[in-house]
Amino acid sequence: MESIMDAFNNSENAEPQPEVVKTKPSLFIRAGRGRTGGSTGLDLVIQRARFQGRRVKPLDGDRRSRTLSTLYPSADEFGDPIEDGASFPVSDELPDIKEWLKGEFDEMVGEGVSRALDLSGGDRVMQEFVRDLALNEFCLHHGITPTVALFLGPDIEDFRHATEILKSGEFPAERTILVLNEGVIRHGQTTEGAFLPIMMTREFDALTDAGVRTSFLRRLSCMSVLRERGVGFYEAAAGRTDKAGLKSSPTLAFMVKTWLAAFERDLDEGKVADWLP
Amino acid sequence: MANRKRGTKAILKTIERSEQRSSLFWWMVENHDDILAAANGKRILWQPFCAKAAADGLTDTKGQPACERAAREAWQQARKYVSEMKAKAAAKAPRPVHPSRIDKNWRPANAPPPTNQLVPAAAGSHSLQELMPAIRKNPADKDDGYDPKARKASLLRLIAERSGH
Numbered sequence: 279m280e281s282i283m284d285a286f287n288n289s290e291n292a293e294p295q296p297e298v299v300k301t302k303p304s305l306f307i308r309a310g311r312g313r314t315g316g317s318t319g320l321d322l323v324i325q326r327a328r329f330q331g332r333r334v335k336p337l338d339g340d341r342r343s344r345t346l347s348t349l350y351p352s353a354d355e356f357g358d359p360i361e362d363g364a365s366f367p368v369s370d371e372l373p374d375i376k377e378w379l380k381g382e383f384d385e386m387v388g389e390g391v392s393r394a395l396d397l398s399g400g401d402r403v404m405q406e407f408v409r410d411l412a413l414n415e416f417c418l419h420h421g422i423t424p425t426v427a428l429f430l431g432p433d434i435e436d437f438r439h440a441t442e443i444l445k446s447g448e449f450p451a452e453r454t455i456l457v458l459n460e461g462v463i464r465h466g467q468t469t470e471g472a473f474l475p476i477m478m479t480r481e482f483d484a485l486t487d488a489g490v491r492t493s494f495l496r497r498l499s500c501m502s503v504l505r506e507r508g509v510g511f512y513e514a515a516a517g518r519t520d521k522a523g524l525k526s527s528p529t530l531a532f533m534v535k536t537w538l539a540a541f542e543r544d545l546d547e548g549k550v551a552d553w554l555p
Numbered sequence: 556m557a558n559r560k561r562g563t564k565a566i567l568k569t570i571e572r573s574e575q576r577s578s579l580f581w582w583m584v585e586n587h588d589d590i591l592a593a594a595n596g597k598r599i600l601w602q603p604f605c606a607k608a609a610a611d612g613l614t615d616t617k618g619q620p621a622c623e624r625a626a627r628e629a630w631q632q633a634r635k636y637v638s639e640m641k642a643k644a645a646a647k648a649p650r651p652v653h654p655s656r657i658d659k660n661w662r663p664a665n666a667p668p669p670t671n672q673l674v675p676a677a678a679g680s681h682s683l684q685e686l687m688p689a690i691r692k693n694p695a696d697k698d699d700g701y702d703p704k705a706r707k708a709s710l711l712r713l714i715a716e717r718s719g720h
Contacts, residue, residue, distance in 0.1 A: 414691075452693040460717065468717075468719070469714045470717075470718040473710075483707075486707060487703055489690055491701065492707075547706070548706060549699055
């Protein structure tokens with residue numbers, strides 16, 4: 279925690295920290311039902327890695343929302359390519375998606391650059407692909423540990439869906455994180471009301487006893503402001519100016535800074551910080 | 556319609572309640588549990604009780620206000636009567652239940668849950684590994700000191716705190 283809070287001191291001049299430990303690329307897959315805040319969570323994971331000086335390329339397999347493609351365009355306004363911009367399949371056809379994933383995984387091994395894959399609603403695609411390629415074994419062979427993050431909102435169906443995926447055994451699930459996302463709970467609903475029904479099931483105990491880990495993502499009330507202004511979490515926390523030249527207000531910067539610090543604390547406590555790219 | 560039902564019930568009650576019993580006795584039977592709770596294991600002070608009962612029109616078998624001794628005896632009989640009625644009710648065979656009335660989630664005792672349903676943490680006796688046989692653990696994470704139970708306890712504290720407790 280101290281380290282991340284320290285990172286915001288002298289925030290005007292905050293620069294990405296040099297990579298120290300990680301050398302092997304990692305594959306971070308967001309799966310599960312839609313509307314659970316997974317794309318935003320994946321965006322946070324990507325921003326965190328980049329802030330800490332590690333390269334991550336977003337792979338946008340969420341064919342409906344295309345969130346990552348919007349947040350991380352692959353070309354600038356002049357059509358020049360942007361390094362580590364998001365890539366996406368040429369069409370929604372299954373063979374194209376498989377081909378796209380195959381190409382990206384080949385590049386990941388060749389370049390040594392981590393990938394963050396958004397697969398909301400694309401579990402079937404992944405299951406087929408995993409079966410075809412033996413993805414887990416492929417990754418392990420190349421020294422890559424795949425991590426799957428299943429985001430959970432307040433709907434018990436989110437959890438039911440996650441357990442079905444994991445029970446199937448067709449996902450590369452040696453490292454799986456269940457993310458309890460407070461950011462998507464309904465207006466008027468308490469955090470307990472949203473997550474106690476999930477946490478008090480035997481499936482939850484069974485999963486966590488079997489090695490699945492958990493993360494709690496707090497609600498950030500100014501999330502929509504950041505989105506509207508197109509400013510990143512770490513830039514806002516550091517009080518930097520956005521694209522329109524507006525500087526984050528002290529309250530906004532403090533809120534984001536506190537939120538990021540709580541996120542880091544939770545990653546440490548849940549022992550999943552090293553699982554992220 | 557409702558009035559007729561109430562009238563029938565009252566008539567049946569008079570048949571059921573023998574005139575050999577006093578109105579005080581039946582009042583005690585009806586309020587048996589409340590009297591026990593109010594007494595809270597202590598002796599009942601019969602003198603003020605009798606005064607209050609008389610004021611409310613509760614009488615002995617002769618229609619007279621009950622004296623302390625009569626009230627105490629009526630209470631003993633009422634307790635015995637309630638105890639017998641409860642024993643009878645417990646001994647009665649359960650009413651047959653039509654299959655269409657059985658809850659869809661009903662399962663025989665000790666049966667493992669169906670795999671597509673979530674199970675409350677307190678239920679069942681099957682092992683957790685049986686529920687999640689497909690989960691694999693990365694060998695590198697075995698010795699990092701992660702304790703799922705401590706983590707769950709911490710998360711429960713956090714969500715309680717976030718809910719204003």
